[in-house]
Amino acid sequence: MRIAVCIKQAVDEAELKFDHAGNAILSNAQTKLSTFDKNAVEEALRIKTLKGGEVIAFSAGNNESKKGLKEALAMGADRAVHIITETYERSSLTVSKLLSKAIEKYKPFDLILFSEGSSDIYTSLVPGQVSTMLGLPFIPFARKIEVHDKDVKVSQTLEEKTVIISSPLPAAISVVSEINQPRYPTLVQIMQAARKQIDEIREDSLGVEPKGYRVEYIRAQSVERKKVIFEGPPEETARKLLDALKREGVVK
Amino acid sequence: MRVAIFAENEKDLAELASAASIFAGREEMIEVSIAGEEKNISCCGRKVVYKLKGKQELNPEAISNVLRHVGEKYGISVFLLSTSKLCRAVASILSILTDTECITDAFDLSIEGKDVLASRGVFAGKATARLRCSIPCILTIKQGKYNPAEKVPCEVIYEDFTPPTKLNIVEVSEPQKASVDLKSARIIVSVGRGLKRKDDISMVEELAKALGAALGCSRPISSDLGWLPEEHHIGLTGVSVKPDLYIAIGISGQLQHLAGIKDSKIIAAINTDKSAPIFQACDYGVVGDMYKVVPELVKLLKSS
Ligand SMILES: Cc1cc2nc3c(=O)[nH]c(=O)nc-3n(C[C@H](O)[C@H](O)[C@H](O)COP(=O)(O)OP(=O)(O)OC[C@H]3O[C@@H](n4cnc5c(N)ncnc54)[C@H](O)[C@@H]3O)c2cc1C
Numbered sequence: 001m002r003i004a005v006c007i008k009q010a011v012d013e014a015e016l017k018f019d020h021a022g023n024a025i026l027s028n029a030q031t032k033l034s035t036f037d038k039n040a041v042e043e044a045l046r047i048k049t050l051k052g053g054e055v056i057a058f059s060a061g062n063n064e065s066k067k068g069l070k071e072a073l074a075m076g077a078d079r080a081v082h083i084i085t086e087t088y089e090r091s092s093l094t095v096s097k098l099l100s101k102a103i104e105k106y107k108p109f110d111l112i113l114f115s116e117g118s119s120d121i122y123t124s125l126v127p128g129q130v131s132t133m134l135g136l137p138f139i140p141f142a143r144k145i146e147v148h149d150k151d152v153k154v155s156q157t158l159e160e161k162t163v164i165i166s167s168p169l170p171a172a173i174s175v176v177s178e179i180n181q182p183r184y185p186t187l188v189q190i191m192q193a194a195r196k197q198i199d200e201i202r203e204d205s206l207g208v209e210p211k212g213y214r215v216e217y218i219r220a221q222s223v224e225r226k227k228v229i230f231e232g233p234p235e236e237t238a239r240k241l242l243d244a245l246k247r248e249g250v251v252k
Numbered sequence: 253m254r255v256a257i258f259a260e261n262e263k264d265l266a267e268l269a270s271a272a273s274i275f276a277g278r279e280e281m282i283e284v285s286i287a288g289e290e291k292n293i294s295c296c297g298r299k300v301v302y303k304l305k306g307k308q309e310l311n312p313e314a315i316s317n318v319l320r321h322v323g324e325k326y327g328i329s330v331f332l333l334s335t336s337k338l339c340r341a342v343a344s345i346l347s348i349l350t351d352t353e354c355i356t357d358a359f360d361l362s363i364e365g366k367d368v369l370a371s372r373g374v375f376a377g378k379a380t381a382r383l384r385c386s387i388p389c390i391l392t393i394k395q396g397k398y399n400p401a402e403k404v405p406c407e408v409i410y411e412d413f414t415p416p417t418k419l420n421i422v423e424v425s426e427p428q429k430a431s432v433d434l435k436s437a438r439i440i441v442s443v444g445r446g447l448k449r450k451d452d453i454s455m456v457e458e459l460a461k462a463l464g465a466a467l468g469c470s471r472p473i474s475s476d477l478g479w480l481p482e483e484h485h486i487g488l489t490g491v492s493v494k495p496d497l498y499i500a501i502g503i504s505g506q507l508q509h510l511a512g513i514k515d516s517k518i519i520a521a522i523n524t525d526k527s528a529p530i531f532q533a534c535d536y537g538v539v540g541d542m543y544k545v546v547p548e549l550v551k552l553l554k555s556s
Contacts, residue, residue: 125344229526229531240538
């Protein structure tokens, strides 16, 4: 079984800073492997353990992306492919085109895995876009995957319903974080990963016209809250809280 | 310009029709329905009905192909979809089938020449991005941002089209519990990982009852632990709410959770950890053990 897993080195939302005018500072911002992408890598590795084969991680992005790919390699991915873009910011459509062109070069695959959405932008568009470009059936928001020889059975949770979907292989699936508990690589694995191969593909060699939405600006969302804090014995703090909420007119 | 809208429920459809009004008048709006038999009433001038066999109404591939069919037959410039998980998937597939750009979770739409401008939350709600894309395009509209449009009598057209798909919907299970309506709740009592056992939910429920509040939760409570159904899950990947009062109990206040509650009028929090981020994002906070503070609140509410 050959499995491709697509991951993103995302700007770490917790560390994101803004300039005086309130604009997000994205150049040299701290990054991390997008939170749920670890679940996608873990799922690929879990399936490999059951079925054998190879796991190749793909990431499109600037130089920071190497860090995420190394993390995937340390977790156990066999190989990694870095599609090098000049900037961090690319529209979902452009990223999807880059990823699908790169995946084409490493064909055939039985499964392409993604996470449900990236922790920075969370458009959740890339999985469906890449799948459709590759002509593969796409199952989103999987919380359980059962791989058989010729097909795959997926349990998916939508807002109110649980749905079981089956699809012939090859197929593409995006996973939710509840699907598994990602492993932590050991120090030895991290060191071994440093020796594993990361192929590089330059974005301009793939012939993808940057297309799609353009960013006008990204600004801080400011919400002012009163931040009145009560400390002390529960009887007292409970009464103080209730009094305050009554004064606000939100509790009668 | 012609617009097609698609959502899984009436409320979302009414909001989409309202958002669509910047692109077209009601006569140029088409509601796409995959339900089968349909009444001749809609927020749009026309309703195009596809009868899909099996359980295809949950198949993103089938729905995308239906929308592509609508797009080609009726000359659609803009597709508006809800932000449900199913619609997000549909939007992504459709954007490739029609080679158009897509913006998800969009609000504050405006038109500038041949472009649409839209805002969306990014970085777990810490920032807002203003995005521009050219028409034709696909937009999924953030829930609760547009006032629902009125329904009026409309023309109904039945289409006979079988969308291609490789997916097979094997089984669908509906939620067992009666559903909660968090979006229109005036007060929400919400619980997080501070809860030690599933059974202790009853303690929080009692507070909700005393306040006449709906019960919500953080993602781990519904998704990881399964202690409450998925529909109670509030935040970036769950429901966005805007009650008069939101009480976060044993919730640390991570950005992804805050993203779903920032339109609340008043936010209150109960947490043992004084340095929890929720105390930077609330109006009133109690530093204390929920297992002691919540019963006190219930006692006070019952006695008054
Ligand atoms: C892309 C992405 C999307 C996400 N979407 C969502 C989302 O939509 N909604 C969401 O909620 N999360 C979401 N998350 C997860 C989010 O990052 C947090 O992990 C989650 O919100 C934490 O839930 P919590 O506050 O209940 O748990 P924790 O962070 O574990 O906090 C528990 C809190 O309870 C307090 N506590 C413990 N015992 C007590 C006690 N006895 N009394 C009072 N307080 C106590 C602790 O001090 C702590 O602050 C998302 C994450 C990612 C990466």
